[in-house]
Amino acid sequence: MLSRVDRFKEMAHEQMKNERSQTFLSLFSLGFSMLRQHALSSFPDPVAAASYSRSIRAEVLERMPELLEEFEKKAVSRGVKVIWARDAAEANNAILDIARQKGVERVTKGKSMLTEEIGLNEHLIDNGVDVYETDLGEVITQQLGLPPFHLVGPAVNVPPEEISDIFLKNGILKEPTADPVTLGKAARMFLREKFRNLEMGIVGVNMAVAETGSFINVENEGNIRMNKSSPKTLVAVMSLEKVVPTMADAIHMTRMLIRNCTGQKMTSYVSFDTGPKKADELDGPEEIYMVILDNGRSEIYKDFKVRGVLKCIRCGACLNTCPVFAKVGGYPYGFAYTGPMGQAVDPLLWGIENTTDLYRASTLCGACKEICPAGVDHPSLFLEYRSREILKKNAKGNRTSLSRLENTMATISSFGMSHGWMWNFGVRCAKRVLNFLSRDGYIRDIPGGVQGWFSCRDLPALPDKTFHERWKDLPSEPVSSADIAKKEVI
Amino acid sequence: MQAREEILGRLKSVRKTTPAARPAKPVLPEIDLDKEQLLQRFTAELNAQAGAVYQAKDKEDAIRILSEIASAEGIKSVLATSGDIYGVDIRAFGSRNNISVSTVRDFSDRKALRESAFTVDAGITSADFAVAETGTLGLVFHKDQPRLISIAPPVHIAIAPVDKLFAVYEDVIEQVFKNTDKIPSQFCFITGPSSTADIKGVHFKGMHGPGKIFVIFSF
Numbered sequence: 001m002l003s004r005v006d007r008f009k010e011m012a013h014e015q016m017k018n019e020r021s022q023t024f025l026s027l028f029s030l031g032f033s034m035l036r037q038h039a040l041s042s043f044p045d046p047v048a049a050a051s052y053s054r055s056i057r058a059e060v061l062e063r064m065p066e067l068l069e070e071f072e073k074k075a076v077s078r079g080v081k082v083i084w085a086r087d088a089a090e091a092n093n094a095i096l097d098i099a100r101q102k103g104v105e106r107v108t109k110g111k112s113m114l115t116e117e118i119g120l121n122e123h124l125i126d127n128g129v130d131v132y133e134t135d136l137g138e139v140i141t142q143q144l145g146l147p148p149f150h151l152v153g154p155a156v157n158v159p160p161e162e163i164s165d166i167f168l169k170n171g172i173l174k175e176p177t178a179d180p181v182t183l184g185k186a187a188r189m190f191l192r193e194k195f196r197n198l199e200m201g202i203v204g205v206n207m208a209v210a211e212t213g214s215f216i217n218v219e220n221e222g223n224i225r226m227n228k229s230s231p232k233t234l235v236a237v238m239s240l241e242k243v244v245p246t247m248a249d250a251i252h253m254t255r256m257l258i259r260n261c262t263g264q265k266m267t268s269y270v271s272f273d274t275g276p277k278k279a280d281e282l283d284g285p286e287e288i289y290m291v292i293l294d295n296g297r298s299e300i301y302k303d304f305k306v307r308g309v310l311k312c313i314r315c316g317a318c319l320n321t322c323p324v325f326a327k328v329g330g331y332p333y334g335f336a337y338t339g340p341m342g343q344a345v346d347p348l349l350w351g352i353e354n355t356t357d358l359y360r361a362s363t364l365c366g367a368c369k370e371i372c373p374a375g376v377d378h379p380s381l382f383l384e385y386r387s388r389e390i391l392k393k394n395a396k397g398n399r400t401s402l403s404r405l406e407n408t409m410a411t412i413s414s415f416g417m418s419h420g421w422m423w424n425f426g427v428r429c430a431k432r433v434l435n436f437l438s439r440d441g442y443i444r445d446i447p448g449g450v451q452g453w454f455s456c457r458d459l460p461a462l463p464d465k466t467f468h469e470r471w472k473d474l475p476s477e478p479v480s481s482a483d484i485a486k487k488e489v490i
Numbered sequence: 491m492q493a494r495e496e497i498l499g500r501l502k503s504v505r506k507t508t509p510a511a512r513p514a515k516p517v518l519p520e521i522d523l524d525k526e527q528l529l530q531r532f533t534a535e536l537n538a539q540a541g542a543v544y545q546a547k548d549k550e551d552a553i554r555i556l557s558e559i560a561s562a563e564g565i566k567s568v569l570a571t572s573g574d575i576y577g578v579d580i581r582a583f584g585s586r587n588n589i590s591v592s593t594v595r596d597f598s599d600r601k602a603l604r605e606s607a608f609t610v611d612a613g614i615t616s617a618d619f620a621v622a623e624t625g626t627l628g629l630v631f632h633k634d635q636p637r638l639i640s641i642a643p644p645v646h647i648a649i650a651p652v653d654k655l656f657a658v659y660e661d662v663i664e665q666v667f668k669n670t671d672k673i674p675s676q677f678c679f680i681t682g683p684s685s686t687a688d689i690k691g692v693h694f695k696g697m698h699g700p701g702k703i704f705v706i707f708s709f
Contacts, residue, residue, distance in 0.1 A: 044516075044519055045517070048517075052513055052514075055510065055512040055513055056512075059509040062509040063509060065498055068498065068501070078673075084493040084494035086493045086496060086497065135688070136689065136697060140689070153687070155688060156688060156691055180690050180692040180694070181694045184689060184697060188698060191698065192608065192698075195608075196608045211667075212670070212673060220686060221684055221685070222641050222684035225698075226642070228637070229676075230638065240497070247667050248660065248663070251659050251663055252515075254659075255659075265535075265623075265624050266623075266626055266679070267681065268539075268680065268699070269680060269699070271677070271679075272676065273675065273676050274673045274674065274675060278633065280633040282594065282599075282600050282603045283600055283604065283636045283638050284636075284637055284675055284676060294493075298496075298501050299500065301504060302503065
């Protein structure tokens, strides 16, 4: 899909004025949190369960190359055709080649964020292969040409009336309706015909198990199972970090993924594929192609300060807990990946200099880090991106007038802070000026600068004495607690 | 091959560190449940997902339960994995209720089986395992258990032996994946009917797969 990661502010303002988005977002965040906590309470110690899943993801990061090699070896021994792809173009072309080789004019897809990342749909459609999304949310966003609002529920905010209109236009629905169930059933009937005659399906991968060469898909709707059962050719697409060491690890990760993703204890279907169908089986794919996609991840892997982002399992819990997402929704993030996980991943995919608003749209409250079952430290990543961007911007030969001003201010502050007399002198001067501007104990504006800062907050006037001065005035003898109490009464 | 070498080369060029020791594995309280409690837990969990659970006393009772389900759901045709599922005579159930029964053995090519799976009123399968933890079925797919029968028809009826009911997923996964020569091409956990909440967060059953699921524990 097309990236619009540079329009955060504009889109955020738009969404905050959108009453429907606001009502929806306020209900959504609360509901999810309750469901999630209830589901996690099946563990006697949910915190221990999260530490364990975090330790699995940390181990995956450390052992990634060997785990990928083991997965590949086991999968190949089961008859899976593994294709390594360096970037989006290689992956897209490989999948297009498979479709052409099989003479397939139409494919269906299970929900996959990775194929959104590489724009697979657009590539196939541009080259004459029809693509039908089959996850209900994806069907709606595909037909309306909308970006995903949420990682898990991409169209969960779209009003049924809009869905009804587009379904009528595209011949999926006969009579207009605002009933979500009727709309869903219409999509069911429409896609059933596609599944019934399907020749090639494309799915993402939730986990690839090194120990057995199996890959796992977690879903509620059954569209992925249709994709993995009906056609003769199956293409699965995974990124490097989807690998896990053992089946036992995969089971614990599945428990954590589902609880953190939808707040359920278990989804309707969790399917494990280990090689194509056996010769005597009457359904299932005769061929499985597993595309293992890098798309920048092996470079990220080399960068120790940011590679923790590869622990992410795309559960979406960070979106649901983020106070910024709860105000602006998914559209401002401008790409398949939204909320804190998008803010963590996108700068590395699209460039730190092209995503400056993304990693600044955070209060650094750390709710994302706290909820994350994979152990991603989002706030540290945001700070790292901010610092890298500033260092690059302020590098010699690169400076703008603003960055020059910033540099000068920083030099003055650092000189002042490292010389005590200078600091005290500076504080005395600043106090005089600032308090001269104050009214009723508050400074509400400073002429000639920092207007942005004062647009939404005031600064209390500075007290007469600094902490040091007050300290000096304290009696040197210890004060008895009785005296303190007396003083407080006075 | 060049892409593979390049990607793995970059990954391997990184200084290796030893992964930190893992904390203790989280305790799963379900493993302490006895047989009776397992069945209670399974039933409660699947009921919560709108799935129905029955216990058949004998072969006749199983046919009676199947007949009840068929009449309540208006089932006129079924596709079954075989004519005899854990001792339950599916053909006898069909002839007594005037329901057309096809079984996997009636099909020799995948197209015909697929057509049948997409047109019958219900699929009847065996369940190789049941897991009490979340009211989950475990299905191993092979020549006698095609995948589509449990996903394409609008109703799924599964017959499971009660001694294949286990506490947690691990009990089942270990059996399915232990013997590397016998790992099935696909294994699937099924928990309740197909469902979605993708429009306005409104939940409903039967998005792409079955809208109803019935589990009969055999004697």
